[in-house]
Amino acid sequence: MTAVVETEGLTKYYGRRRGLDDLTMEIRPGEVFGYLGPNGAGKTTTIRLLLDVIRPSRGTLRVLGGDPRDPRVRARIGYLPGELALEGREKARDYLEFLAGVRGGVAPGRIEALAERLEADLSVRMGKLSKGNKQKVGLIQAFMHDPEFLILDEPTSGLDPLVQQEFLSMVRDARAGGATVLMSSHVLAEVEHVSDRVGIVRGGRLVAVEDVAALREKAVRRVELHFDAPVPAEAFADLPGVRDLKVEGASVRCTIDGRPDALIKAAARFTVVHMVSAEPDLEEIFLTYYSEEMHHAHAGA
Numbered sequence: 082m083t084a085v086v087e088t089e090g091l092t093k094y095y096g097r098r099r100g101l102d103d104l105t106m107e108i109r110p111g112e113v114f115g116y117l118g119p120n121g122a123g124k125t126t127t128i129r130l131l132l133d134v135i136r137p138s139r140g141t142l143r144v145l146g147g148d149p150r151d152p153r154v155r156a157r158i159g160y161l162p163g164e165l166a167l168e169g170r171e172k173a174r175d176y177l178e179f180l181a182g183v184r185g186g187v188a189p190g191r192i193e194a195l196a197e198r199l200e201a202d203l204s205v206r207m208g209k210l211s212k213g214n215k216q217k218v219g220l221i222q223a224f225m226h227d228p229e230f231l232i233l234d235e236p237t238s239g240l241d242p243l244v245q246q247e248f249l250s251m252v253r254d255a256r257a258g259g260a261t262v263l264m265s266s267h268v269l270a271e272v273e274h275v276s277d278r279v280g281i282v283r284g285g286r287l288v289a290v291e292d293v294a295a296l297r298e299k300a301v302r303r304v305e306l307h308f309d310a311p312v313p314a315e316a317f318a319d320l321p322g323v324r325d326l327k328v329e330g331a332s333v334r335c336t337i338d339g340r341p342d343a344l345i346k347a348a349a350r351f352t353v354v355h356m357v358s359a360e361p362d363l364e365e366i367f368l369t370y371y372s373e374e375m376h377h378a379h380a381g382a
């Protein structure tokens with residue numbers, strides 16, 4: 082299948098200032114790709130290049146198998162900009178209906194359904210929308226024509242946690258319907274539960290692309306097991322992936338590196354009354370991993 086995004090050596094200078102440097106990446110059909118990086122990393126620059134808002138200084142890119150300059154490519158994309166300029170006396174609903182008329186492909190009732198999901202008040206004039214409501218209107222216009230490819234720049238900014246959850250479920254629904262999603266964020270925690278892969282960009286360079294499921298499997302997590310009677314320490318000795326083992330009476334504490342399978346099978350021989358397993362902190366692994374990568378890169382240089 083053709084990649085939804087394919088870039089090679091994509092580079093953008095703003096005058097002498099580097100916005101993006103030699104980006105080679107691929108976004109696969111049907112995946113949710115989390116695009117992560119701190120302020121000024123080059124996320125928005127990448128997104129603007131994909132949408133032909135700006136043109137590359139160097140390098141090539143293809144979007145949905147075509148040239149981003151082709152308006153037919155643009156029509157198949159839903160885009161949420163990082164900074165929304167929604168102003169004026171027009172009501173949000175009228176604005177969205179106007180856009181729907183221009184773009185076409187918006188199913189009847191779709192705008193209202195999305196507004197209900199996000200709890201957006203569309204009777205408010207655009208100039209009077211709160212930051213959160215502006216973001217909701219931005220999301221509605223990005224999703225309303227059920228595009229093949231959603232490009233969302235900092236989609237969760239300004240949304241309260243419940244609305245964020247609803248937004249993530251909209252992303253999952255879009256993926257289930259066959260769409261591909263690129264979403265940028267400063268923090269992994271905002272995208273890890275919905276992303277299939279994440280790419281990290283820093284100082285205009287893509288420093289890594291990781292599979293989220295593989296990352297989670299690699300993660301170290303702490304586990305506690307409590308039994309109805311004391312258990313023998315030998316039953317838990319030398320299990321693959323189990324470290325820092327402490328067996329005390331009816332409790333077992335350890336950390337697991339990778340799959341918990343061996344530990345679970347060992348525990349299953351006794352009566353487990355309680356189990357605690359902390360969610361791995363992917364942000365932490367990431368930071369550890371990438372500070373090491375950076376270290377090696379510097380050492381190599």
Ligand SMILES: Nc1ncnc2c1ncn2[C@@H]1O[C@H](COP(=O)(O)OP(=O)(O)OP(=O)(O)O)[C@@H](O)[C@H]1O
Binds near residue numbers: 123
């Ligand atoms: N129009 C512009 N003119 C000059 N420099 C720019 C322009 N747009 C971006 N830059 C610079 O390019 C670099 C990348 O910026 P970009 O906006 O792509 O980062 P970002 O990852 O989207 O950051 P943020 O999270 O702050 O939006 C930064 O150093 C920025 O200052």
